[in-house]
Structures are given as structure tokens and as C-alpha cells.
Amino acid sequence: MLSSIITRARPTATIAKLAGGVFVAGFAAKYTMGMAHAESPQPPSPPPNKVFGRAGLALVSLVLEDAQMVNHNTRRLRFRFEDKEAVSGLPLTSALLTYAWPKGSWTPVLRPYTPITPADETGHLDLLVKQYPDGKSSTHLHGLQPGQTLFFVAPLAGHRWQANSYKHVTLIAGGAGITPIYQLARGILDNPADKTAVTVVFGVNSDRDVLFQKEFDAYQARFPGRFRAVYTVSEPVADSPHRKGRVTRELLEEVAPRPGPESMVFVSGPPGMETALVGSRTEKGVLEKYGYSKAQIYQF
Ligand SMILES: Cc1cc2nc3c(=O)[nH]c(=O)nc-3n(C[C@H](O)[C@H](O)[C@H](O)COP(=O)(O)OP(=O)(O)OC[C@H]3O[C@@H](n4cnc5c(N)ncnc54)[C@H](O)[C@@H]3O)c2cc1C
Numbered sequence: 001m002l003s004s005i006i007t008r009a010r011p012t013a014t015i016a017k018l019a020g021g022v023f024v025a026g027f028a029a030k031y032t033m034g035m036a037h038a039e040s041p042q043p044p045s046p047p048p049n050k051v052f053g054r055a056g057l058a059l060v061s062l063v064l065e066d067a068q069m070v071n072h073n074t075r076r077l078r079f080r081f082e083d084k085e086a087v088s089g090l091p092l093t094s095a096l097l098t099y100a101w102p103k104g105s106w107t108p109v110l111r112p113y114t115p116i117t118p119a120d121e122t123g124h125l126d127l128l129v130k131q132y133p134d135g136k137s138s139t140h141l142h143g144l145q146p147g148q149t150l151f152f153v154a155p156l157a158g159h160r161w162q163a164n165s166y167k168h169v170t171l172i173a174g175g176a177g178i179t180p181i182y183q184l185a186r187g188i189l190d191n192p193a194d195k196t197a198v199t200v201v202f203g204v205n206s207d208r209d210v211l212f213q214k215e216f217d218a219y220q221a222r223f224p225g226r227f228r229a230v231y232t233v234s235e236p237v238a239d240s241p242h243r244k245g246r247v248t249r250e251l252l253e254e255v256a257p258r259p260g261p262e263s264m265v266f267v268s269g270p271p272g273m274e275t276a277l278v279g280s281r282t283e284k285g286v287l288e289k290y291g292y293s294k295a296q297i298y299q300f
Contacts, residue, residue, distance in 0.1 A: 050089025051081050051125075052096065052155045060152045064144050065124060071208050074130045074176070075142050076116075079150060084123045088115060092187040093158030093180045093300070096127075099151040102140040111137040112156050114179035118186070128211070130176035159266065159298050161187060163194035167262035172247055172277060174203045174269025180300045181268050182212050189219050189227060199256040200229040203247040203273065207233055207240050230255045247277065249286050259291035268300035 052058050062079035070076050081087075090096070095112040102109060115125045131138045144150065158180055169188070173181040181200060188194050204210055216229035231242040232251060243251065257263060265287055267277050278299050279285030287297050 049086040053089030097153040168197040174273040177268035
């Protein structure tokens with residue numbers, strides 16, 4: 001099925017087609033390993049209306065129904081399910097590995113994206129995609145028109161969240177890394193059985209890069225004292241309502257509860273930000289120096 005879709009996309013690129021197939025299989029195998037154990041309890045076979053309910057390869061082509069720019073470089077794309085009553089069925093914080101063959105490219109591209117619609121929303125799923133200058137996949141997705149399709153190779157497991165595992169979680173996002181952080185915050189707060197307190201710290205380059213403020217404001221109003229979102233902007237405008245600068249220890253000390261045995265921190269951002277916070281093989285990052293153990297830090 002996959003190879004027939006590849007063939008339709010570029011009938012003459014036989015070598016690239018074969019390379020693409022091998023690449024897809026290898027990449028998917030690497031990321032989907034262990035998915036079967038990612039959530040428990042799991043029914044032995046998923047209900048038929050879960051488009052991505054099963055671990056392993058999905059190999060689903062979805063039609064773009066609608067797309068809108070949400071800021072200067074980020075587009076929200078809605079893909080419809082063939083069955084209007086179907087749901088994505090993705091475990092919280094999962095991503096989807098997508099496959100595309102951008103115009104003019106000799107090779108296909110495989111990139112993960114984190115759907116921002118709830119797993120039980122019927123009829124469609126939404127991606128939020130930031131376009132990078134010369135970014136192969138993101139430029140392709142920004143050029144996709146309603147009626148065209150995107151191929152989804154496999155679901156990729158994220159963190160296996162269990163309600164009430166911690167008293168408090170600090171969720172740190174940078175730029176487009178906000179998508180799994182938003183998913184996790186929403187998954188916790190929309191679950192009446194989950195009482196975990198949540199602080200989101202969102203670092204962006206400029207004021208216009210702030211995303212989900214309306215949604216986070218609504219959660220703050222619904223859960224005062226339990227949920228808080230803080231935005232920090234590296235290069236803010238003069239009258240910016242947000243904090244200035246990057247995500248630092250000083251900022252965390254000010255806005256989030258101190259690390260303790262019942263806390264956990266999640267990080268999702270560009271490589272530079274993640275290294276500064278999580279550290280490297282040779283050097284501790286901001287979070288460890290602050291007091292989180294390695295086991296208390298999850299990097300998406
Ligand atoms: C698990 C996971 C989930 C993801 N979810 C999302 C999501 O929901 N939405 C989303 O927009 N992206 C998401 N990404 C990132 C996405 O997979 C691609 O990496 C991104 O779209 C860039 O791909 P590209 O082909 O356009 O860029 P490429 O052609 O690979 O790169 C072109 C240039 O863009 C720049 N660039 C690429 N990626 C980044 C980056 N992350 N930070 C800074 N500069 C970069 C670099 O300068 C690079 O040289 C996720 C990544 C992972 C691993």
C-alpha cells in the first residue's frame with residue numbers, strides 16, 4: 001500500500017522509492033518499539049473506529065479538510081477521517097510520524113508531528129506546524145491545499161501519563177515544542193479524576209510566537225491556584241505583557257513550585273533550549289542543578 005502511494009507521488013523515481021521504503025520501515029521500527037506497552041490497560045485489539053488506536057505501523061492517508069495560519073509562521077491543519085464517527089485513539093502526548101515527498105525533492109521526508117486535538121474527538125485531527133526557513137516537511141505542509149492528502153506512517157509513543165502520579169508538574173516548552181506540552185496540560189486538566197497541579201512555562205522568540213494563550217487563559221480561570229501559564233519572550237516588544245528572557249533557573253524559582261519528591265518536569269523545545277535545561281553527557285543542565293533528579297525530567 002505504501003509503495004503504491006509512493007509510486008503515485010513520483011512514478012519515475014524508482015531508486016528514491018526503494019530508499020524511501022527502507023527508510024520508512026527503519027524509522028518507524030525505531031520509534032514504535034515498545035508502543036504495545038506504552039499504555040495499560042489496553043484492550044487486546046482496538047475498537048475499529050480508532051484510526052491510530054493500534055501500536056505499530058498505521059499507513060493511513062488523510063485528506064486535508066481545512067487549514068489556517070494561526071500566527072506569522074504557524075499553520076493549523078485539519079485532516080478528516082473517512083469515517084466521521086472515528087477518533088484518533090492516540091494515547092496522550094503521542095506524535096504521528098508523517099511521510100511526504102516535497103516538490104523538487106529527490107527523497108521523501110519523514111517527520112513527527114503531535115496532534116493537538118483530543119484522542120476522542122470525532123471525524124478529524126489537527127496538526128499545528130511551524131514553518132522553518134528551507135524546512136522540507138514544514139514548507140510542504142504549509143503548501144498543502146484542502147483536498148490534498150498527507151500520509152501518516154505510525155503513531156509514536158510519548159510519555160506514559162498516569163493520573164495523580166505527582167502532586168505537581170512543570171511543563172516547559174520552547175517554540176513549536178508547545179504541542180505535546182499543550183496536549184499533556186489539557187489531558188490532565190480535562191480529566192476530572194486527575195488532581196495534578198500544572199505550571200506551563202513557555203519560552204518564545206517574539207510576542208507573536210505565543211500560542212494557545214486563549215486556551216491557557218481559560219484553564220487558568222477554571223483552575224485558579226492549580227494551573228498557571230507563564231510566557232517568557234527573548235525579544236519582546238516594548239509594551240509586551242510577558243516576561244523578558246529565556247527559561248532560566250531564576251524564572252523557574254519565581255513561577256513554579258520547587259523540585260520535591262512529588263514533582264516532575266517535562267521539556268519540549270528546540271535543541272539549544274533542551275540542552276541548556278536538561279544538560280548533556282558531560283554537563284548538568286539547569287534543571288538538575290536546581291534540584292530535579294534525572295528521573296524527574298522527561299524530554300519529549
Ligand atoms: C516527537 C516530535 C514531535 C514534533 N511535533 C511537532 C509539532 O507538533 N509541530 C511542529 O511544527 N513541529 C513538530 N516537530 C518538529 C518536526 O518533526 C520537524 O522537525 C520540523 O517541522 C522541521 O522539519 P523540516 O523538514 O521542515 O525542516 P528540515 O528540512 O529538517 O530543517 C531545515 C532547517 O530548519 C531548522 N529547524 C528544523 N527543525 C528545527 C527545530 N525543531 N528547531 C529549530 N530549528 C529547526 C534548522 O535550521 C534546519 O536546518 C516534532 C518533532 C518531534 C521529534
